[in-house]
Amino acid sequence: MPELPEVETIRTYLIPHIKGQGIKQVDVRLARMLENVSITKFKRELKDQVIKRLLRRGKYLIFEMPQQTFVIHLGMTGQVIFVPSDFQGIKPFKRTVTGWQQATGPYLVDKHTHVIFHLGNNGRMLFRDVRTFGKIFLTGNQWQRHPRLAKLGPEPLEITIETFLQKTNRWQSARPVKSLLLDQTFLAGIGNIYADEALFKAKIHPETPAHNVSHKKAKELLKAIRFVLKKGIRNFGTSFSDYRKPDGSKGNNLESLLVYGRGGKECRECKMILQKITVAQRGTVFCPRCQEGR
DNA sequence: AATTCGCCCTGTCGGC
DNA sequence: TGCCGACAGGGCGAAT
Numbered sequence: 001m002p003e004l005p006e007v008e009t010i011r012t013y014l015i016p017h018i019k020g021q022g023i024k025q026v027d028v029r030l031a032r033m034l035e036n037v038s039i040t041k042f043k044r045e046l047k048d049q050v051i052k053r054l055l056r057r058g059k060y061l062i063f064e065m066p067q068q069t070f071v072i073h074l075g076m077t078g079q080v081i082f083v084p085s086d087f088q089g090i091k092p093f094k095r096t097v098t099g100w101q102q103a104t105g106p107y108l109v110d111k112h113t114h115v116i117f118h119l120g121n122n123g124r125m126l127f128r129d130v131r132t133f134g135k136i137f138l139t140g141n142q143w144q145r146h147p148r149l150a151k152l153g154p155e156p157l158e159i160t161i162e163t164f165l166q167k168t169n170r171w172q173s174a175r176p177v178k179s180l181l182l183d184q185t186f187l188a189g190i191g192n193i194y195a196d197e198a199l200f201k202a203k204i205h206p207e208t209p210a211h212n213v214s215h216k217k218a219k220e221l222l223k224a225i226r227f228v229l230k231k232g233i234r235n236f237g238t239s240f241s242d243y244r245k246p247d248g249s250k251g252n253n254l255e256s257l258l259v260y261g262r263g264g265k266e267c268r269e270c271k272m273i274l275q276k277i278t279v280a281q282r283g284t285v286f287c288p289r290c291q292e293g294r
Numbered sequence: 295a296a297t298t299c300g301c302c303c304t305g306t307c308g309g310c
Numbered sequence: 311t312g313c314c315g316a317c318a319g320g321g322c323g324a325a326t
Contacts, residue, residue, distance in 0.1 A: 074320095130303085130304060135321090173297090241305095
């Protein structure tokens, strides 16, 4: 699932390819990927606009244009693929009994490719999403005020340790600390992978009630969050299942994971068998020895 | 007001 | 071999 490091990797990759490019045309092949905007309006608002800036806030990708801003959220399985103008692998879409099934090379234009942005440099930006939990929406020029973005908490890589400790000081909550990490109004951009990784790194049991997290532990937690997110970015993201860079290749962070997806296997630090439990309706892996006590 | 739960969706996997 | 149910989970809106 694309989290902060994956979205940041996509953003960094896309910038040189799309910044300053005009949008010649947009194809929308699945209307429900657009949130609160019709296909007609979406096309009209984007046509002939120039992408001025590409930003990230939490797990959201923000495309700023002079008169309008559109935002992409990748949900669980969303991908943004950039197809350069000289790429020859894409054939016309073809309807088959099983749906749109023309997949060629790393640039997959198939039944899961829902939106295609045709750019001025004749490149194409594809939005592909198997489980269709992703969303694309318009915000107007004040994207910070859009309801989805306005409610986001601070960026974990930007918040100061002092501000973070003030936030955690006010935790009178019995909620498991993992549920707080997944709460985008607390910190923006952490998902299931990096939450488990950060809790392991900070040696905190995922079910620890928030009010039992000491000042010292909270400090270690923020350091751990930063560490795993930065490492994820350095490794171009975690390709656990569907995540791909915009060139179609996988990120390199999977082999760096210490707990996520490793339930039943040995802890890389102490050889104890990693446990898999459910916390906040999410699969959660932790080491009973390294992360003991709540 | 804070928190949890149900739902959206499709590919994959284990069991029979 | 093939069918079926369970499972994966981000975020919203309803329920508690």
